[in-house]
Amino acid sequence: MNAEQTDVSTTIVVIDDEPEICRLVATLLTERGYLVSTTDTATEGLAMVKRCQPDMVLMDYMLPDQDGVTLLKELKSLSPDCSVIICTGGGSEEIAVKLMKAGASEYLLKPFNPSIFAERIDGVRRLRSIELANRALQQERERLLHEIEAWNRELQSRVREKSEALQHAQSEIAQTEKLAALGYLAAGMAHEIRNPLNSISLFTQLLSQGIDDSESQDYLDKILKEVDRIDGIIRRLVEAANRRRSAAQEVRVEQVIKESLAIFTPQVEARQITVAFDYPDLLPSIKADPTELEQIFTNLFQNALEEMGKGGCLTIGLNTSENNIEIRVSDSGGGISPEDRDAIFKPFFSTKSRGTGIGLPVAQRIARLYRGELSVEQSSAAGTTFLVKLPAGY
């Protein structure tokens, strides 16, 4: 573009109908390193510009085949980056202004002194190269600004993602800490309660040995049963929080579910609950501690039964999907309100007056121990479905 800066010669087309001028100009400019082409008509000049896209054009204002302003405008529309210098034998300030407005870069009066002429042409060349460099810099600046904006957006979204992940991790830690606290509490409680409980059990057994009256005997049996129940609750609490895991064995999930359901038979019958349990014949077994799995299902069944009135419907569906065994436990209870949906898996959250709020967090923790998940699949005023996913290959 610029002979001084890039070593590539500046190309210039000279359009003048006086052959003498063309020769003189060509000699002068070639000496200064320009690549010069000349022509004596506007038509040929336009064709050359179209063909070669020169850096500059030097044109006579008074050409036989076209007036200067029209030619200038056509040149600029053909090649907007081309610098056009106009020479004229006689001109006025008015014409000069008009030409500059139409896009001319320089206006020279003939006849010209060769050295001044060359300097003026060099001046236009320098100005042109500065303008082009300036434009390139501006384009680069725009490009960089866009790039920075894109980086910014990317950075913001990454920060957002990481913050969410951190928040999630923190709430998981809080849940685990609560479960650990629960284990500690349960162990202390078990110790405090079991001794008096043993005494109640012992004295009741002693009493029942000396009684013939069947009604009193019945009451004493009931006391013993309730004592057993309390003992069971304490045992489950301690186990839920910090039980040692026994070795995993091949477990048939449908079998575990049947055994978990059996515990609730008296309740189911008394409240005329319909239980539907569908499972395919060919189900893969999984490696697990059956009592841990049982805990998931007893918690879900317990909750479902607590939500349903007389004549409710408990549906259990089992199927495989990809590498998971999916178990759906649905009830016809009143559903979970949308604002409670996230809270129900947090330890100690309960909407029941005598609830402990540990059933679901413990069940979820066990599912996750097996790289599975426990979630609410759907819930409405017509009932709720919990989904347990357990990897079949675990």
Ligand SMILES: Nc1ncnc2c1ncn2[C@@H]1O[C@H](COP(=O)(O)OP(=O)(O)O)[C@@H](O)[C@H]1O
């Ligand atoms: N099947 C269900 N239908 C409606 N709400 C449920 C169901 N299961 C659990 N919930 C809600 O989740 C809460 C937490 O359950 P859970 O952790 O088992 O504790 P708890 O049963 O002691 O309240 C319950 O208090 C109840 O509000």
Ligand SMILES: [Mg+2]
């Ligand atoms: Mg519960």
